[in-house]
Amino acid sequence: MLWLGLAALVAFFAVPPVVALVESTVLRPGPRHVGFWALARVVAGTCHVPWGRRGSPVVRFSLPQGEGRARALRMPGARDWVVEVRAYQAHSFGFAARIAFPRRPPARWRAPGLTVVELFPSETEHLQQASLESTDESLLRWLLRHPETRKHLDALHAETGAEQVEVVFAGEVILLRGHAPVGWKAGEAMEHIGPALVEMLRALSADLGELALALRNVGDPALGAAACPGCGGMTGVDPWACTGCGRHMHRGCREMLDGCANPRCGMAADALPVARTAG
Ligand SMILES: [Zn+2]
Ligand SMILES: [Zn+2]
Numbered sequence: 486m487l488w489l490g491l492a493a494l495v496a497f498f499a500v501p502p503v504v505a506l507v508e509s510t511v512l513r514p515g516p517r518h519v520g521f522w523a524l525a526r527v528v529a530g531t532c533h534v535p536w537g538r539r540g541s542p543v544v545r546f547s548l549p550q551g552e553g554r555a556r557a558l559r560m561p562g563a564r565d566w567v568v569e570v571r572a573y574q575a576h577s578f579g580f581a582a583r584i585a586f587p588r589r590p591p592a593r594w595r596a597p598g599l600t601v602v603e604l605f606p607s608e609t610e611h612l613q614q615a616s617l618e619s620t621d622e623s624l625l626r627w628l629l630r631h632p633e634t635r636k637h638l639d640a641l642h643a644e645t646g647a648e649q650v651e652v653v654f655a656g657e658v659i660l661l662r663g664h665a666p667v668g669w670k671a672g673e674a675m676e677h678i679g680p681a682l683v684e685m686l687r688a689l690s691a692d693l694g695e696l697a698l699a700l701r702n703v704g705d706p707a708l709g710a711a712a713c714p715g716c717g718g719m720t721g722v723d724p725w726a727c728t729g730c731g732r733h734m735h736r737g738c739r740e741m742l743d744g745c746a747n748p749r750c751g752m753a754a755d756a757l758p759v760a761r762t763a764g
Contacts, residue, residue: 518672524679535758543755550694551575554755557671565664566671568678572659572690573748576697579717580621584652586642588616594740596620596716611635620716644681655715657746659689713738714746727752
């Protein structure tokens with residue numbers, strides 16, 4: 486009886502670490518997941534594999550107005566994989582905003598001035614299922630006035646098959662996240678959710694490139710050297726200086742981006758393996 490109790494005790498302590506070990510080796514988004522390469526092929530990009538077994542491979546591709554990157558991540562405490570695609574735009578479009586499908590409460594971490602936006606009655610044909618926030622309502626409206634963009638955004642949730650889709654505009658960065666259903670593997674999520682997100686990202690990159698050009702033509706102060714790269718506001722309030730590249734931005738904007746807004750900085754959330762090692 487004593488032996489039985491002892492065996493049960495040993496099993497009690499030994500099983501969880503073994504399960505964790507198996508999970509971490511089998512479920513990690515390692516290079517064995519061909520889905521990363523499948524996505525790279527579909528979007529005419531390249532796949533960068535991180536050193537060691539930590540982190541997600543990063544798929545890199547070109548965009549009309551900047552550089553695109555895609556990776557898989559897990560939010561703290563969550564069981565589902567999230568496919569994230571980002572555009573690092575060549576020029577700032579001067580505002581921050583968030584669109585979430587289906588409707589969600591306002592973001593906890595946010596750019597100063599990011600507030601809930603309700604569409605005018607004449608604009609409710611689309612985005613009925615989405616919640617919207619912005620630091621500059623008129624610039625978000627300018628973007629959503631493009632009927633193609635609005636229609637495309639509306640169809641995105643169903644097109645990807647994701648449980649949730651979130652679109653974040655942050656000054657120089659556009660960020661799209663699709664939450665895969667629980668049980669999907671990282672590579673599977675990249676292969677199935679990634680292509681529609683990248684297509685949407687290409688359209689938004691072109692639209693916001695156009696907006697950036699218009700803002701440059703009128704000499705908008707949001708594009709000045711003292712402006713935050715995450716929202717276009719002045720960085721005097723809530724400042725944060727990147728330890729990787731020294732660039733200043735708002736703490737809230739850094740949280741929204743989960744890192745630096747500079748794609749060549751090792752502190753960027755999806756820094757390429759070489760940049761991260763160097764940074
Ligand atoms: Zn900011
Ligand atoms: Zn930096």
